Amino acid sequence: MNDFFQIKEQPKVYDVVIVGSGAGGGMAAHELTKAGAKVCVLEAGQMYDPADPKNITQLKWPWESPRRGAGTTRPFGDFDAAYGGWEIEGEPYTKKDGTKFDWFRSRMLGGRTNHWGRISLRFGPDDFKRKSIDGLGDDWPIGYDDVKPYYDRIDRMIGVFGSVEGIRSEPDGIFLPPPKPRLHELMIKKANKELNIPTIPSRLSILTKPINTERGQCFYCSQCGRACQAYADFSSSSVLIKPALKTGNLTVIPHAMAREVLTDPATGLATGVSYVNTETFMEYTVKGKVVILAASAGESARLLLNSKSPRFPNGLANSSGIIGKYLHDSTGASRSAIIPTLFDRKRYNEDGVGGMHVYTPWWLDNKKLDFPRGYHIEYWGGMGMPAYGFGWGIEGLNGKFAGRDGITKAAGGYGASLKDDYRRFYGAYVGMAGRGEPVAREDNYCEIDPNVVDKFGIPVLRFHYKWSDYEVNQAKHMQDTFEEIIHGMGGIALGSKPGADKDYGLEAPGRIIHEVGTVRMGNDPNKSALNKHQQAHDVKNLFVADAAPFVSQGDKNATWTILALSMRVSDYIISERKKGNL
Template sequence: MNAPSGEHDVIVVGSGAGGGMAAWRLAAAGVKVLMLEAGRDYDPYSETPMFNWSREAPLLGGGTPEKDFGYYLASIGGWTLPGEPYVSAEGNEFMWWRSRMLGGRTNHWARNSFRMGPHDFKPYTRDGLGVDWPVSYDEMAPYFDRVEKLIGVYGANDGLENHPDSGPGVLHEPPKPRINELAIKAAANDLGIPCVASRRAVLTKNMGERQACFNATNCGRGCNIGAAFQSTTSLIPWARATGNLEILTNAMVYEVETDRSGKATGVHYIDKISGEHRFIAARVVVLAASACESARILLNSKNAQHPDGVANSSGQVGRNLMDTVGAGIGAQVPALENRPRYNEDGTMGLHLYIPFWDYQRQAAGALDFPRGYHIEIGGQFGEPGIGMGGASGRVDGYGPQVKEDVRRYYGSFIHFSQRGEMIPNEHCYAELDPDQRDAFGIPILRFHYRHTDHEINQTAHFQQNILAIIDRLGGTPTYGTQDDPKDMMAKGGQIIHEVGTARMGDDPATSVLNGSGQSWDVPNLWIMDGAMFASKAHKNPTLTIMALADRSCDHLIEKMRAREI
């Protein structure tokens, strides 16, 4: 029986960044927590093939219906899930990636952990677009420090505008740059563009039972030594160790029940193994199921007190959907050919990156787009894939010369990924489809999504500057040279940073949550995932989700102790 064994004070729906943080903070405070996860159980210590070669897996480690990103990657879920469809409205396209495993996306994310800055929390004040957050950077800074120390983030304090420094002793020492990163840095610096140490949630020194990265395996497969942060090797085990956390997996929550006074009494869920519908009562409900899933739960929770869905008196649930603006450019650089072979794995992800540098010209109106982006850079020696890092597309013939050409090109390819801010617009939202239901009988989401000139012009700026860096390196672009920036932009949801569907704010008429993540309409309902974002800064959202959840738990614990909830 997939049912709880005892009574609980708080139900936490979801087990990723926000759900993991909520469970640990609450359990450590003595609160009895029940975590409900729609996916299956996952043990990172027994299920992580850290040292397997891709050639040992079916299809050389390629994707499967259960694992879109690759056979060995810790990413159970995908763009399409059997029995769990979603649709896009006519003329729109949105890709919804869903995790179905304990720990969610924290098991396979890139671990990029860039802090939001002062401009990011007050964007409307800066340029008159979107809305301001109900919290400031100064209020959030202590929580960023606390989370960075908790999960372990490497990086450096560079004193750059809107890229805040961390507190003394918070950051781990960053790994040394790779050769290709140093080449990119030199070319970028020549053009007045900064290229600095990245920030990633990967340990470069031991932290308790978590060991420092030994620079040898792919972080996307999960990390059974705990070097690369994931909730299944830290937050969830820590919460379990208190004796105050119980977890139910394969439990698909579809409704928050409320009483006549409008307060939440618990949640309804489906046991995905037996198909049985169950109800669990609790004093508080915390939704951390991911931005779109949490919105779907709220929209499905209709009753006499909440005819448009729970917590939706503002009509903003499902609205303000945003994702990171993404595009990519690659190049081949002759100066990087025929390098001596050596281990260049490092921490697998970024050692250096390019933060946004044009804030002053932007504020002066010299740019035709209002928000920033950063650039994630890559290219290195690593395990060759079928395409040998692009080398196979540049050779012809057969025999020894082909082998020599492949060896010459290998390691000479670089790539650049734009990760930019999107401004919320009225054309981007999720709603319930009036007709279709999933295999469990739950109404599915229908997405609407469009970029505006703000995002398109931003992508053009990225392309112009990256092509200048490639030219400075003497390289040749291999992709990303489309004449129209719209043709190189990622689809909505494709970057998997979707946020904003139940935003926080200062006014109950225009927001779903207050500045603590608490529902304006339902005081014992809290949201602690990306749904609460008021804007989508170009910084990857996971660090901010955890910092906001940490802060929300401070407020929730205080109210529970005061018997206000």
Template sequence: MQIKESTEEYDVCIVGSGAGGGMAAHELTKAGANVIMLEAGGWFDSEDFAMFTWPYESPRRGASTRLQPFGEFDACFGGWDIEGEPYSTTEGTTFDWFRGRMLGGRTNHWGRISLRFGPDDFRVKSKDGLGGDWPISYEEIAPYYDRIDRLIGVFGTNEGIHNEPGGVFMDPPEPRCYEHLIKDACDDMGIPAIPSRLSIITEPHNGRAACHYCGQCNRSCSTHSNFSTPSVLLPPALETGNLEIIDNAMVREVTYSDGKATGVSYIDKTENKEYKVRAKIVVLAASACESARLLLNSKSSDFPNGLANSSGVVGKYLMDSTGTSVAGLVPDLMDMPAHNEDGTGGMHLYIPWWKDNSTLDFPRGYHVELWGGRGMPSYGFMGGIQNYNDMFREGPKRSGGYGKELKEDYRKYYGSIIGMSGRGESIAYEDNYCEIDPNMVDEWGIPTLRFNYNWSDHEYNQVKHMQETFRSIIDQMGGKALWDMPSKEDGYGITNPGEIIHEVGTTRMGDDPDTSVLNKYCQAHDVDNLFVVDGGSFVSQPHKNPTWTILALSMRASEYMTNQMNKGNL
């Protein structure tokens, strides 16, 4: 390809527009830096999406597509299988790599579960001898969590749980009917069920309207009441006049000369032409695996194994949350009168980790996400109604239903199914990694990733505990689980690595350059004007969803960059 190099040198080039990139753009432009942002996907405006579209307005009734695997009304474009962007796995590995190809990336998709990491989460090795300790403490990151709470807005309650720190919260919404029943059962069993902590505002905030409880947060939010970077962080950054965004820009590599990153090279996907951008500082925020891919593909005589990879750690210590789910039918919720139970587009209650690991056969913990209720019907909704009916029907089972009988069953069972999904901590292992596949390239000729990942007995035992706990709660509610307990041979129903879309750890931070890629400010040990502000910097992956910590670390790194630029060090 003929490569066109820009004549302008920007203060900062940011690769990626999701949580880490969006926060960096917000902070750096506010500080006066001249910033260019490169996004591999297309432009997106949340005001123009399908927030109020009825399922019957679609010939698919909301069914998924290759581009939108969570349904055609889901606001995230991309998925695990993107045309022209393959990836591979080593023998015996299953890894599912989800990518959001659009402005805002996966902040357009996530469940807005905004949990802080706790004091123990930063010193896991000191507690149980597994993995590694972070080079920072909760006390160092807490002020940035506070600032993010105030900037973005999050609802919840301060419960005083040691490793589930509270925050600066708005009032949470009232639990739904089924959530009250789950809480009653949990109270009887000594399991805490507390208000969720979601970045959905329940009061007007910073020019954004309060949530009106349409329950469709996955469709993006035309009133900007939930958090995504195109709704909350990028507009004020653009208003400074200091931000330029180029979309459909597939970055090939970080360019390098004389000990410094000099910018990036990218393919304009609409023109199929290559361009070079020059910048004094390069910030990678493309997602943990994509940023590792960029570094591994950025080779030079100084870094034959990839930029900033003198440690050989880039791509290693890959982690994803564990996961499994159980659904059950609860008779007390059958034949309910019609009522509006939409609320926010997510759970109003959740279960934080409550157990003492000294009594268990696995380390670390998990939290429980609750679901059910009388949500918007769409494709596949209540598709197993006959099975539900047979579970509680006396006498012979029937094989079908239509007409009046079918309508009666829908009314009877609508809202009677509840579910619980566990999200747990996996252990960081060096031999869980991503690397460059020597035999595969993407549509633009860029070498692609190959994954090697396996769960250990720690994760399998944890998921077994999830399954047993969820079934016990359903039993306590007087319900029945919809499927049998998965066997050990089936991994107790554990999800594939990558499936929970919480992958982190590929460019881990640390004080020792021989065993880590970044320092505690997300700055590369080997190249001082290179930063990584996505989940790659994580040393461990607590059971909490990573977005709030990505935002906090990016804000902290941006503050450090600004101070160093003002001192003339960058």
């Protein structure tokens, strides 16, 4: 047992205790330690550094994996930096009323930022004021001008490539040079130009140029999902937690599953956090003058709802009864195709960055459509690392395809013929996916299951979620658009087009891993849990700095806004501490 756990009877009081080390927790730790605060971060998972030899998986062949590439125990592959998943042994969650919500948890320093797609988009001015535009949902208590200075700061500090386009719904940032489009992306651009669908360089937080001496430059191995040993892509563990540790002001406690935020019975102020060591199953307490929750939208809501006391019988900071409500995840639907003009491609290295080089921002007016919110389109394809089943999709051609000899035959086979056909189709596969904004609804929520606890004895979340016609109609529009693009490329769409009986291929909520909104901010304490500074209305020294405070999601990935708002929260805490208000 180390020294920290031996001081249980006379615990150190930190300036700030942060639960979670992902985008929100990492940024708060980075900013507060830089300002001189003594900070403790509780991380439910293990320590992680992608440059540690025992963690390096970049540049390994598929057959070097424990199952030689034939299967995986991780959601995105054995080599992916995703320690966790939608299902974790001993950590269940439940569902009610036919809900299909799937909840992804990450159990590692840096959380989900280690393996995400690095898609780093700003919310636009309209994304903060949707109710004023279409009457649905609610406006945020802040606007784009409140967040823009922080977007600018993280662009410079973290680095993001892209291009200046002047699109209102997709605000420009301070960009590094984007990588050039690859062949399949040039074909997508050409087809989309004929269809009046915009296609612009992606905006990913990957260093195409060095920005400081602490991090390397991208070497285009296309494996960012494995976490970069050169620190050329952004992850909280590498870019935020690591420099925060170097200040000497940060203590990280791994394997620490937060159970409850503790409060003073007399004042109601937060005094610290109790947690269970996931290796020993013993419970400890860490004390702090300020508590920041950044454990993810689901975990932060769970922690607050489990933090009950005579003063807070419905959960901490929940006098509004709003915590857990307005849960929403990005919509998602996809389609893939094979492009005959790309058969028998010449081989060359076109790996590029770990993700798309181009994408499509939302381009239409929702007032003229049967769904109120937009979506962006992500693309993939090309000559990536071959693996079992990579680039085939031949079942979509009614189980038959034309081999190198021109004879139509059943898919599959073995030996020289199979190898020849595999070579023919390699690099001819493309795909696309929509990622859209749902409408936040009070009746989509998570709550504490009254009967189920996890292996640590902590009550688990129970989910209730249903897509509305708005999201289903949006998915139909995605599928229609995908077919137009595929046909414009001269491609053959694989598989049957999903119909109304399958909600047009709309993924189950939670599968896109963009969930937000369970501890929403607002000006009215009766309708929100937090104020515009993400400070609990009921508990002035309690803050939430992940995606839980989001009022709505936008058709953007949430990470860049989590980072910007966490930096904003940190500035506010520093200011209030100097004034003696915290």
